[in-house]
Amino acid sequence: MTTLSKKESLYPISAFEQLHTSGAGYDTLRYVSLPKLLGKESHTILYFMGKTLAESIDFHTIDDIIFLFKQFGWGTLSIEKEKKKTTTFYLLDDSIVQKLQSPFEVDFRYEAGFLAKACSHIFGSEYECIEKVHKKIYQVEFTVILT
Numbered sequence: 710m711t712t713l714s715k716k717e718s719l720y721p722i723s724a725f726e727q728l729h730t731s732g733a734g735y736d737t738l739r740y741v742s743l744p745k746l747l748g749k750e751s752h753t754i755l756y757f758m759g760k761t762l763a764e765s766i767d768f769h770t771i772d773d774i775i776f777l778f779k780q781f782g783w784g785t786l787s788i789e790k791e792k793k794k795t796t797t798f799y800l801l802d803d804s805i806v807q808k809l810q811s812p813f814e815v816d817f818r819y820e821a822g823f824l825a826k827a828c829s830h831i832f833g834s835e836y837e838c839i840e841k842v843h844k845k846i847y848q849v850e851f852t853v854i855l856t
Contacts, residue, residue: 719767725780735782740813752818759822763830774827783820789850798824800849809847817842817849828853 744751768774771788778786784802791797800820808815817840825838834855841850 720765721767722773722776725777736808739819740815752816755818756822759819760826763823763826766827768827768830770831774824794855796828796853798851798853800851801847805849806847809842809844821851824851824853
C-alpha cells in the first residue's frame with residue numbers, strides 16, 4: 710500500500726464540502742465496473758482502496774468520519790456501542806435501502822477499509838473493520854477492532 714510522501718499533504722475535511730454526486734455514476738463504477746476489473750480479489754482490493762483514501766485525509770474526530778460518510782454519499786453513520794477494543798457503527802440511509810434493493814451485488818468493503826484507517830488515524834493505533842449487512846432492516850453494521 711502506498712503512503713503519502715512528505716511533499717503530499719493531508720486533505721482537510723473542508724476540502725470535501727464542495728464535492729457533490731447524485732450517486733448513480735459512483736454506484737455503477739463501484740458495483741459494476743470495479744468488481745469486473747478487479748476480479749476475484751475485488752473485496753480485498755476495495756478494502757485497501759478505502760484505507761488508502763483515508764490515509765490522505767486529516768481526521769481529528771469521529772464526527773469528521775461521520776461527516777465524510779454522508780458527504781461521500783455512503784449514508785448516515787452512527788456509533789452504536791463502544792467497548793475497550795471494539796466500536797460498532799451502523800450505516801443507515803435511503804441510499805442503503807436502494808442499494809440493497811438493486812439487482813447488483815453490493816458490498817461495503819471500501820467503506821470498511823476507510824473506517825478502519827480513519828479510526829487508526831484518530832486513535833493512533835491500528836484498527837481493522839468487518840462489516841455485516843442486515844438486509845431485512847436495510848442496515849450495515851461495521852465493527853472496528855483494535856489489532
